[in-house]
Amino acid sequence: MSSLEARGLEVSYGGIRAVKGIDLTVRSGELVCLIGANGAGKTTTLKSLCGMLAPSHGEVLYEGVPIAGRPSYELVRRGISMVPEGRGIFGRLTLEENLRIGAYTRRDHAAIRADLERLYELFPRLAERRAQQAGTLSGGEQQMLAIGRALMSRPRLLLLDEPSMGLAPMLVQKIFETIRRIAEEGMTLLLVEQNARLALEVSHRGYVMESGNIVLADSAKALLKDPKVQHAYLGG
Amino acid sequence: MDILTQQLINGLVLGSIYALVALGYTMVYGILELINFAHGEVTMFGAMICLAVIGAFAGSGADMHGAIIVLFGLLAAIAVCVGLGFVIERVAYRPLRRAPRLAALITAIGVSIVLQNLAMLIWGKQYISFPPLLPLVRYEFGGAVITNLQIFIMILSCLLMAGLLLLIKRTRLGRAMRATAQAQDIAGLMGINVNTIISLTFIIGAALAAIAGVMVSAYYGLAHYYMGFMLGLKAFTAAVLGGIGNIAGAMLGGLLLGVIESLGAGYIGTLTGGFLGSHYQDVFAFFVLILVLVIRPSGLLGERVVERA
Numbered sequence: 001m002s003s004l005e006a007r008g009l010e011v012s013y014g015g016i017r018a019v020k021g022i023d024l025t026v027r028s029g030e031l032v033c034l035i036g037a038n039g040a041g042k043t044t045t046l047k048s049l050c051g052m053l054a055p056s057h058g059e060v061l062y063e064g065v066p067i068a069g070r071p072s073y074e075l076v077r078r079g080i081s082m083v084p085e086g087r088g089i090f091g092r093l094t095l096e097e098n099l100r101i102g103a104y105t106r107r108d109h110a111a112i113r114a115d116l117e118r119l120y121e122l123f124p125r126l127a128e129r130r131a132q133q134a135g136t137l138s139g140g141e142q143q144m145l146a147i148g149r150a151l152m153s154r155p156r157l158l159l160l161d162e163p164s165m166g167l168a169p170m171l172v173q174k175i176f177e178t179i180r181r182i183a184e185e186g187m188t189l190l191l192v193e194q195n196a197r198l199a200l201e202v203s204h205r206g207y208v209m210e211s212g213n214i215v216l217a218d219s220a221k222a223l224l225k226d227p228k229v230q231h232a233y234l235g236g
Numbered sequence: 237m238d239i240l241t242q243q244l245i246n247g248l249v250l251g252s253i254y255a256l257v258a259l260g261y262t263m264v265y266g267i268l269e270l271i272n273f274a275h276g277e278v279t280m281f282g283a284m285i286c287l288a289v290i291g292a293f294a295g296s297g298a299d300m301h302g303a304i305i306v307l308f309g310l311l312a313a314i315a316v317c318v319g320l321g322f323v324i325e326r327v328a329y330r331p332l333r334r335a336p337r338l339a340a341l342i343t344a345i346g347v348s349i350v351l352q353n354l355a356m357l358i359w360g361k362q363y364i365s366f367p368p369l370l371p372l373v374r375y376e377f378g379g380a381v382i383t384n385l386q387i388f389i390m391i392l393s394c395l396l397m398a399g400l401l402l403l404i405k406r407t408r409l410g411r412a413m414r415a416t417a418q419a420q421d422i423a424g425l426m427g428i429n430v431n432t433i434i435s436l437t438f439i440i441g442a443a444l445a446a447i448a449g450v451m452v453s454a455y456y457g458l459a460h461y462y463m464g465f466m467l468g469l470k471a472f473t474a475a476v477l478g479g480i481g482n483i484a485g486a487m488l489g490g491l492l493l494g495v496i497e498s499l500g501a502g503y504i505g506t507l508t509g510g511f512l513g514s515h516y517q518d519v520f521a522f523f524v525l526i527l528v529l530v531i532r533p534s535g536l537l538g539e540r541v542v543e544r545a
């Protein structure tokens with residue numbers, strides 16, 4: 001069954017089309033990545049899928065229900081969560097307040113408490129800093145927090161926009177390990193990445209985007225071997 | 237009589253009223269970066285509605301305790317001002333959410349003028365006096381006099397401010413308000429309906445303004461369609477003094493401004509050898525505003541001021 005399905009998705013800024021009619025499917029339980037160069041339209045695509053931007057044309061189905069143009073606060077309640085580009089941490093809230101606001105749509109206080117503890121086990125670094133102002137956390141800690149916060153709404157579909165951006169290689173490894181683990185627990189994920197090799201290595205399938213269009217779509221394994229992909233995105 | 241103690245008491249009473257009004261300015265600024273210049277007029281409406289309701293009760297000859305009548309007036313004022321705050325945001329500011337800040341600022345001044353004129357049409361240009369429904373009791377306190385009304389104003393303001401701080405610091409709604417103030421699009425991603433939060437911000441500010449308006453009119457025994465202008469300007473000064481956008485700052489700024497004004501009015505005669513009298517009280521607020529803007533534009537507790545237009 002497909003979790004997310006976009007058909008003929010088009011998104012514009014003013015009169016300028018940044019996404020030019022793409023088709024994209026993420027099946028339930030799948031980890032799919034969307035790769036492409038700077039300015040290809042990856043962030044724009046994700047924003048239109050989570051309700052931050054309204055598409056100008058096309059259809060988006062989430063679990064079979066049309067959601068194009070619905071606001072993000074509503075889509076969170078339906079089970080879509082997003083880790084935005086640049087993390088989007090609330091710098092003047094504490095780390096724990098950030099996590100609690102991730103659970104804003106939930107009312108099951110005991111379960112929220114339990115989820116917090118589970119997250120702190122998953123990321124011990126965060127546990128030590130729970131009362132710290134989130135703006136004073138390191139880049140890596142903020143990225144962990146952003147992922148943790150997105151999970152606090154208990155989503156069924158998680159969108160990630162360049163979670164490895166600006167992080168040291170060791171931390172990049174750690175982030176990808178975390179993504180792999182989340183996927184293994186059954187979450188459906190759509191991952192946008194500049195780091196094409198790592199993204200394809202953890203994903204089931206991948207899409208390649210170039211100036212607003214999807215130019216390749218295949219299994220991650222096939223894309224890793226594709227000479228065009230190797231040449232343009234894998235430095236080979 | 238001890239002038240210092242007396243002026244401190246008067247200043248703190250006045251200051252707690254300024255603080256309540258300043259909170260409305262600062263909360264809206266914190267979330268929208270908008271100076272809601274119509275906020276002073278909302279305060280005026282609070283006073284006017286309360287007096288209208290009190291007048292209606294008095295006219296009906298109902299045999300009720302004065303305090304009960306004032307309470308009804310206060311509740312009516314809160315209800316009307318909450319509606320007013322909600323409508324102002326929906327009608328005047330929301331359509332301009334993505335327009336340049338200057339457009340919203342000019343609109344705010346426009347709304348303020350509209351409300352003033354509306355009040356003038358309804359209640360006329362004359363001063364309306366607050367009927368003596370509340371028996372005034374005076375207490376001796378350290379060589380000065382404090383009245384039951386003054387005590388009541390200070391206690392109620394303190395409770396309201398403590399309640400607001402708790403709401404903002406400790407509750408789910410407060411977290412959502414702070415998150416919305418920091419980044420609206422990300423707040424949306426958390427499932428927060430930003431429009432609802434903005435409406436609530438206006439509503440809370442308007443309720444506080446209504447209470448402050450009733451306090452002022454009870455304290456001075458008067459209300460007038462133009463009273464919101466000066467009161468609003470002073471509360472705005474208090475918000476700037478504390479650091480606009482900062483909740484605790486508005487509280488501190490309000491109290492400080494009240495005390496500065498009061499002490500200034502009490503001593504200006506002595507200081508200028510009788511050349512300037514206590515009716516120069518209003519000058520101090522603007523002297524403070526200019527000083528803050530020159531020396532520390534971010535205010536006492538403010539973090540940073542970003543220039544936007």
Ligand SMILES: Nc1ncnc2c1ncn2[C@@H]1O[C@H](COP(=O)(O)OP(=O)(O)OP(=O)(O)O)[C@@H](O)[C@H]1O
Nearest residue numbers: 013018036037038039040041042043044045085194
């Ligand atoms: N707010 C905006 N207004 C106008 N144009 C925009 C806006 N945001 C993005 N664009 C344009 O849309 C195109 C796609 O941008 P987008 O951010 O989606 O790219 P991206 O693939 O995420 O790039 P990167 O890898 O650098 O994050 C770019 O040409 C960009 O300049």
Ligand SMILES: [Mg+2]
Nearest residue numbers: 042043044085
């Ligand atoms: Mg991007």
